[in-house]
Each structure stands twice: as C-alpha cells, then as structure tokens.
Amino acid sequence: MYGPPAAAAGAENAEDAASRPSLYRRRAAGLLVILVALAVAGLFSVSFGANPMSPVRAWGALWERDGTEASNIVWTVRLPRTLLGVLVGSAFGVAGALIQALTRNPLADPGILGVNAGAGFAVTIGVGFFGLSSIDGYVWFAFLGAAAATVLVYLIGSAGRGPASPVTLVLAGVALSAVLGGFATFLTLIDEDTFRALRSWGLGSIARTGPDETLAVLPFLLAGLAIAILLAGSLNSIALGDDLAASLGTRVGRARVLGVLAVTLLAGGATALTGGIGFVGLMVPHVVRWFTGPDQRWIILYSALAAPVLVLAADVVGRVVARPGEIEVGIVTAVIGAPVLIALVRRRIASGL
C-alpha cells in the first residue's frame, strides 16, 4: 500500500539507464546552476537590508575590512547572518532528504514531524521554570527538546508491525505538536514574561543568533552531515524495501538508527539556532530530485547546496518586503512551502502515497 516510491524509483532507473550520459550531464549542469545561485544569493544577502548597498560595494567590503561603515555592516552583521543561513539551510535540507528516504515518505519534513514543537516546548520550560533570558541559554534546551521530539515521533510513527506509513508519521507529528503546544501555551499564558520571551522565538530567524552559539552547535551539525554522507549508499538500497536492502547486504536496522541520529543532530541543531525554519526540508529534496533522479547520494549533496539558496533567498525577500523592518525567514518559507505541500498531495493521485 505504501511502497510505491520503490516502484517509482525502479521505473525511473530503467528510464535513466537508457539515457545515462544525459543524466550525468544534467547532474553536472544542475550542480553548476546551484553553485552559481548560491553565490548570487549569498551576495544579495550581504547587500540587502535596512541599509542597502549595491552588490558591487558589498563585494568590495567583503575583501577589504577597512573600518568603513559598509565594511562594518557586512562583516559584523550580514556575513555572520549569511553564513548561519547557509549552515542551517544545509542542515534542514539534508535532514529533510534523510527523513524522506528513511521513511520512504515524500511528505516528511522535520518541521511537520514535530521538531519545532519539541524545541519550543523545551525553551518554554527553560524560560518558565529555569529563568532563561538570553538566546544562548535557549540553544541547549531547544536542542534537547528537538531531539526528544524527533525520536518520539519516529517511535510513535513506526510502532506496531512494519515500517511507518507516511500518514501515520505526519499525524504523529501533528498529535505530538498539539500536546506539547498545549502545555507550552499554558505555561506562556500564566506568565507574561514567558509569553513575551517566546512569542517571537518560534518564528524562525537567522538574525538573532550570535557567532558563539553557532560555533557551539557547529560540531553537531557537521557530525550530522558526515553521518548523512556515509549513509547515502545504504539509503539507496533501503529505497528498494527493507527485505531487498537486507539481501543486498545493508544493515537496515543500523542504517535507520544512524539516520534518525543524523536527522536529530541536523534538525535539532538548526532549530536550536533559528527557532525552526519550516518546509525547507520538505521542498528542497523534491526540487533537486528533478535534476538528480532517485540516487540518494546526489539528492543529499544537492540538498546540502540548494537548501541554503532557498533560505538565503527567503531571508532576503523578508528583508526587502517589510523594510525598514523585516519578516522572519521562517514565515516566508511557510508562505512558499504550504502551497508546495498542497500541490504535492494534489499531484500524487493515490498511487504516489
């Protein structure tokens, strides 16, 4: 009932085998396009903002740290923000690709699966009971909460016999988010300070985290990326179904545990730094699959490079539309991402899911 991605992948493989040279050309060309787009998005990200400058000037300021106003803005505000965007973008994109592959579920996304709710709940506890007051204190609570929620949703979704079905996982995420959200709402409503501290935390922003917190979380994100890359080959055989994967020599159980660990590190760490940027992990793997075909190694590589483009672009849009204020990047991605999710379920008529 829920196994068609394997069948679909098989069909695509047959198709690809007939046109293999063009597939390689397409993958290489796509990679080039993404790298160029990433460079452009990065340059825009250091150029636009409350105090806009031309990309040429921003480029100059990047290379000469000479104490002028432009160079100060670029080096102290916009460059860290852009690098953080690249980092968390990669993390969310790869986490999405991983969880879609692990669950064979094209609708999986770290945000939909309750990671945000877990992080938000933990931060609420931190503020309400432990008196946290600054963003660097939030990071570890958020990380723990996100990790616990990911593991819990995965366990709920895969309870019973057989692998987790797409609908069950999504609903487990919704249910857990509802429960955690209910408790968090209660804690914020009984205390105005908690309410004040938390109402903007979960929006998803790359503007407020400092370099120190980023560096503290960086090792976890890198570890998650490394596991993801090592795991990519096994994911290809898992796409064929657990039995076939086992007969091809993949240790399915170990691969799943490592995969969930990587998702937890990536999504948890990135959510801790930003408050959660939804739908990136859902959209990017879908789009890159048009270029790469079903090979997980390419999907993960592409997602790691393409997701930052989306995050930076959304961030720039949020800075440009609401000038002199700005709209958080997580809101922009939700506004783009929800229609994409709806289009996906409308396109896949019963067969796909």
Place this chain on the structure above:
Amino acid sequence: MNREGVAFGYRTRTLRHRSFSGRVSVRLLTVSAALFLSAVGLTVVALTHGDYPLTIQQVFGALTGGERGFERTIVVTWRLPIAIAAVVFGALLGIGGAIFQSLTRNPLGSPDVIGFDAGSYTAVVVAILVIGTGSYWWIAFAAIAGGMATAFVVYVLANRRGVQGFRLIIVGIGVSALLGSVNSYLVSRAEIEDAMTVGFWGAGSIARVSWPPLVPAMAVAAAIVVSAALLSPAMRRLELGDDAAVTLGTRPGPARLGLIVTGVATVAVVTAAAGPIGFIALAAPQLARRLTRSAGVSLVASAGMGATLLAGAHLLSLLVAQAYRPVPVGLITVCLGGGYLIWLLIRETHQRYGLTL
C-alpha cells in the same frame, strides 16, 4: 465503519407507531443515556467548585429556588451558563465530529484537523490586532467567517475528482501551517496586552460564557440538533456509497451539502462563543463507537460522549485552578485529545481500520 458484515448479536427493540417505525439497538440507547447522565452529573459537581466552594445541597437549593442571595447569584448567574455551555458545546462538537467522520469515512476527519480552527483563529487575530475590535459579537463573527472560509478553501483544494480523506487531512495541515505562521507573525508584532488577549482566546475557554451570548448559541444549537436528526438517515445511506444511497432514495449532492453545513455550523457556534476547543470532535465519535460497539459512528452517542468529555474537562480545569492556576478548558482537551490521537495511531495503524486512505 469499515467492519464487514451485519451487526449480528446486538439486542434490538422494534418501535412501531402510525407515523414511525424503526429498530433501535438496546446497547446504543443505554450507552447514550448513561453518557448524558454522566455529563449532567459532572456538571452538577462542577457547579460546586470554584473560588467560593459550595455544597451539593446549596447548589440544588439555588437551582430550585430554595437558596436566595449570594449563593443563588453565584450558581445561577455565574456558574450555570458555563456549566450548560460545557454540556451543550461538547454535544455539538460530538455531533460535528460524527458528521465529518461519516462523510470522510475516516476517524481523523474532524473540523479541527481540516483547518477550521486555524482559519477562525487567524480571522480573530486580524480582528483584534489589525482592526482593533474587542467586542464579543465582532469576534464571534470573525471566528465563524474565518473558519467557514478556511474550511471551504481546504475542501476545494483537496477536491480532485472527489475528496479523498488523506488529501483532505494533508491539505488541512498545510493550510493550518501557513495560517499558523501568519498568526505568529501578527502576534509577535502586537502590543503585549493585545497579544495576550489573542492568546487566551486561542486557548479556548468557556470561563467567560454568560447568559446573553449563551441564549442565541442555544437557539442555533437546537436548530443544529433538529437538522442533524433529520439528516441522520441520509448520512447512514451515504456511508454505503453514493450509488447505494441513490438506490435507497437519497440524493447524495443535497444530502452531503446539508451535512457539511450542519457539521461546520456546530464548530462555528462553539468557536464563536468559546474559541477553538480542540480534539473533542475528533475523539468523541470514536470513543462512543467503542462503547456502543456499533459499526459506524452514531450521532446520539457521539453527542453524549462529547458532552461528557467537555463537562469532564471543565471540571478538571476547575480542579487545576484550585490546585495551581486557572487553565483554559481548550488546553486540557488538546493535551488529552492529542494523547488519545497518539494512542489511536499506535494501536490502530496496522489494523487497517479507517487509515487505509
């Protein structure tokens, strides 16, 4: 709903009258009666709790006119409308949930899952924060209009050669996520007092219900109950599929439209008066189905279960308020209901019940 075969072995009574005849399941009747009785019992207990504790005798005295003065004011003017709201709103949510679950043939098809709550929340956020109104009737109007518009959009987006339960749920989740982020954005930019007002409304509380808004809500509730009772036979036939329903003399189009309007109206009334109260519509029909051991969801038993659940949640919220802090009843239903949904998922996913979408 998906169970095969005829309901053999259920004791039934056959009623015959000149204008009416029918077979009634004895178990369904006893369970429904027991549920309504327990809802009333919980309500009476709830009337004794509060900042000013009363005994059961005092409550009965106040209700029958034996007590005068302060006790009577507390019971009749303050606590009674809230207690009645708990029972009536719970019953309405149970009916609405049963209708949607029957229409989508899916235990997860409930108005709050398909985005109604998110829509009315957004409309109320806009009304309070952008337009700047705090009046009860404007908020009620915004809640109904926003919820209906969102439910309509979700239904249309999920409609592609018929509405599949699975697509309806995912589209609902997507639209809710979109509206949710817009809500958070507006709340994060608002004055803290306005934002807290919105937060309290969004938590779903019946604690502010008083007689003036309750009376019109009760009138609409009566109309909804009548309409649901009239549509109930058509709903049973639609569960057999459109072809069978036509053969049995029901026109599927008008019947389905009538059911959807009735179902949405139940949630609209409750949301307008109390804010979004989650998960009752989801849980009540399924819990009732287990108790009655019937094949499909039953409107009467779902209403009874909904009333019991909300009356119980109301009592629980009063107890929590005594022990710790006041907690909106909507948060209690969300936490218990979410837990119930998780249990449902763990237990039933692989039994193929209803989730074979």
